[in-house]
Amino acid sequence: MNGSEGTAGGSTRPLLSDPPGGRKAMAVWGIGVAVYFVAITYRTSLGVAGLDAAERFHINASALSTFSILQLLVYAGMQIPVGLLVDRLGPKRVLTLGVVLYTLGQFGFALSESYAMALGSRALLGCGDALTFISVLRLGSRWFPARRGPMIAQIAALVGMAGNLISTLVLARLLHTFGWTPTFAGSAAGGIVVLALLLVFLKDHPEGFEPPPAPVEHSGTAFIRRQIADAWREPGTRLGMWVHFTTQFPAMVFLLLWGLPFLVEAQGLSRGTAGELLTLVVLSNMAVGLVYGQVIARHHAARTPLALGTVAATALMWGLTLAWPADHAPIGLLIALCAVLGACGPASMIGFDFARPANPPERQGTASGIVNMGGFTASMTTLLAVGVLLDATGDNYRIAFASVFVLEALGVSQILRLRRRAARRERERLVVSRVEAVHVPV
Template sequence: MSKPAQPGTATAYDPATPSPATTTVVLLFAVLCAIYVVSQFLRNSVGVIAPDIARELDLAPQALGILSSAFFLGFAAAQIPLGATIDRYGPKRCMMASVGLAVLGCAVFAWSQSLAALTVGRVLMGIGCSSFFMGPLTIYTRWFRADRFSTLAGIQLGIGTMGTLFATAPLALSTELYGWRATFLFVGVGAAIVGLLVAVIVRDNPPGHVDESHRPGSLRESFAGLGEVIRVPGFWQLFSIQFVGYSTFVAILGLWGGPFVTDVLGFDLVERGNIMLVMAAAHIVGLFCWGPTDRLFGGRFVPVTIGAMWTATMMVVLCLFGDRGGAVTYAIFIVLGFGAAYVPVQTAHGRALFDRRLVGRGITLLNLATMGGVFVMQAVTGVIIGAFSPEPGPAGDLVRPFVAYQAAFAFLAIAIVAAWFIYRTAPDPRVGAE
């Protein structure tokens, strides 16, 4: 018999619980990854269509930065209440409650005729998707052993990031055939269908495990636990690397990659969709490869360090050689996408800091750093790029010069290195010991 959770705690994996049937696990994974596909598509969906939106609404780079980052603002703002409610009510209920907002955000975005309305739609999408990664991670904590967490996070990210693929060439094709507005209505319908599957298939705990996650404690006690989270040794070091690690990759794939290859290299809608596609594909391959590296190295510090320095180096390479075009530019985007996929190890390092009482609030608060970092980095790079005056481009129209993007990419590289200097002092529990 499984051991019931102590008052005020979230349930965690119990080795005494019988292993669930393979079919049950496969269905669980399929639905949890599907809901994350929606989140990955929506967060990265501005990059390919950014030039089209900018032309239609006459938006400057600063406005594009705000528009894209608004998703991450809504996502980040939801993390603090999300962590408490996951620990209090369970991840399934949180995912079911938030999916409706994601659907509403798609509809608002599709019908908007102004920057303000588009931004509202992006914020609603962000709030709606806020539980689609933390919810599954919390479920994996309850269903599987701790030493499998990094691998499971890598699988979740790898499969879920198929949504990023859909936000590249497929989004470009759909935009060309039906327009970006109709495309977002289609995505909203798909999100609603996946939400129904969550309601029918997902369980917070494996069969045979008593679900008491929603009974103990109070919401006030749950929120009070946030103070404990920020006092956990290593929290702020992980907060720093979470703030810039993922945001650098998303700043390129989800926003500036498309405008960069259009302004500097003259790529059209289809071409920029293709180069973003290969970058996203390399990232997905990388997620599966990076996931188990914490067990390979016996800890998380080494692989996170390799991934961070790899990413910073490729940002410098993009500054120096990104305007070469052809195979050189494709190679840079591919290598950058693969190297930046160390996120599951970074996430596992954060999860290892917290005991089962605080795991829901702990990983969601660190996710606040992740998504808040994207909001800040996209907004800041928008200001940097917008500070440079437009010049005649390859097609004769006015575009932002290469030096504008060089300045933004250099800023991202410096930010990663600075964050790593803070992160390097974080305690790193031995894999399997936490």
Template sequence: MHSESHPPLRLAWTVWGLGAALYIFGFFQRVAPGVMTTELIADFDLTGAELGSLSAFYFYSYVAMQIPTGLLADSWGPRKLLTAGALVAGLGSLCFAFADGLFWACTGRLLIGGSVAVAFVAMMKLSSHWMALKHFSLASGMALFLGILGAIFAGTPLRLLVSSFDWRPVMLISSLFPFVIAALIWIIVRDDPQERGYSSYAPATGIEEPRVGVIAGLRQAFTYRNTWLLSLAPGALAGSVLTFAGLWGVPFLTSHYALSAPLAAATCSAMLLMWAIGGPLLGSLSDRIGNRKPVYLVCCAVIAAAWTLVIFLPELSLIFLIGLLMMIGFASGGIIIGFAYVKESVPSNLAGTASGVCNMGVMVGPMLLQPAVGWVLDSRWQGTTNAGTRIYEAGAYRAGFSLILIWAVLALICLALTRETNCRQRP
């Protein structure tokens, strides 16, 4: 027994990393439709709005699960939650791979989104028990980094695999991954180091705190102004990246900048990579200066400015456009600051609930923007097609992407109204 010592860092990161494996798979599935647009449109005979809705079904269930996930992570425990999530993710992936129509494809996406939704909050719960407080921001940043690695694999590598083997066999093989994750989580992961004979990093009072119901927990969390402000803002950051790189970027770049599908996918992957790099760097900067609000505000301002240039300067050179997209990706990494910010804004016993609410706000962005952009594209479609796929004019894309800019401005307003925590947990 090692009850007087904390767990070795290697063991702590292993436990956390198995939760991260499900998060990686979730990111892979989150953006996979973006490089399979031609195949999905052909197989299911989709309009732009229908394609946006198919992709967004992932986010519908993901968002719906965030509040229950926060509460379950506080009461049921990460181990059971992650194991069940991985099993359902595997079933959803199989459903999507074998779908013979739009209904079953949407059902598969719905199951995947709802199941992988448990990963982030469960990972953060594990980190609060298995790691020292000083590692929390690092764990948050690494979560985004690893998740986006999954999204990057859903870029050019997935595009090349789909071109060689078609999308269904590739999705079928990928569905085996979450079943393996489920088995490893059940065998290795424990909710608290004390179950392995080590001392826990969780506050002693946290283990014995009474549980609150869903409604009571939400009511308490929302009495703190930062909870709802920090839940409205991050949709702009996630929406900027996932609406473009996760769905509409490839058709936009292939039709209006004459890029090949693999090169367009590589551009979107690079945008995601910048998101991954920006997360830990911006989170570390916030920790170093001891403030959350100014860094988060600058990130949103950069995103709004970059989208303004993309939208209102339509004759951009390809190099300048790619530079702006990379800037948007990097600045969107500031979303990591929001998780530490909202956690510090409420008492520790509400941290899981507040994190769930904040993560719900993150996913509301792409959930609404992906189909909304598709609807705008359809409303401005001039009837042009290529091999049965709709081709949209540049002006239609500018109108659709204007929705992202509007949300970025809203995020700036929300963040301006937040109260700084100075990187200290509220008592």
């Protein structure tokens, strides 16, 4: 995360030293990560309840996919406004609003008896979820030194993915044992717990590292338009968005909704075995995230090769699985597919590592919001495509999941188009920041 201040918007101000990090930083930032952890649990809870939801609300595949599409539509559409809010109000206020909204959404989903009420609850949940991750990234940048940025971001994503484990290991069993309403209503208690911790203990920044007050002109629609335009103008922001777009969605679609039906209905596995494979995706994500974070922190040039390598591996495994001549792919191939899908989440975090050095500190939230839109837009598109193709082809999962390759091809073409421009611009900004560090008094 970018912890040092330079010049921005034509003004000059003293450079601030990096935040200190340490135990207090870990404790405060850990509360923010806990908020994100609960958000992921709620976001992915439908992934283990998709078949139950179809039965409860008497809906087909397209209508089922609408749950996740609407949730992601709200999430993706809010990313730039959320980035602006975080830059303006700070992480604590935004996280507080996020917890309230996603807890109400989860509780409403528990009580839903109609398809319309359930859709509204998932939209509210998506709204709260949208407020969390950008806030956690910003919180990390205010509490930890800049050199820790890649690892802090990967750890945040790793802990968030642990929320997926709660969905696949705990919620799935509770759903089978206690039923719909007790399971989802009980899980809403997690939001109440993190809200209490957030209100009592979380602080936006360590003492003595307050960000400078926003100038008077940093308000109104003109400033908002300029903030978004300046962030978008940076090639690193756009490259980060396309990296996020291309890498995140294969695993997101699999975990969020279509993985369990694919493994059970298309591959003939039991729900228990399918749940274990979904758990493998999450465990792989956590392991790969630690590796990617360490590699990128030490070797910044590894960002593009890691991202493109992950896309290539994902496309290869999906190609082998879908093209397998027998009706069911062998279990070993499905295990390999799920292990590779686990790398998608860590690879998507590389997008933020392109946007971070391309933007000054006061624009980090806006730039992160633009990046975060990428993967969720791709996920939303693929969720819809899979649902529509399943209904159109009589549940032919091979044709439906072939939509993955279309979006990957689009994303790779944009990454290749932008990577040299972004690298050149990043070198220019590094030179400028070094000159400013010499001439601007501390």
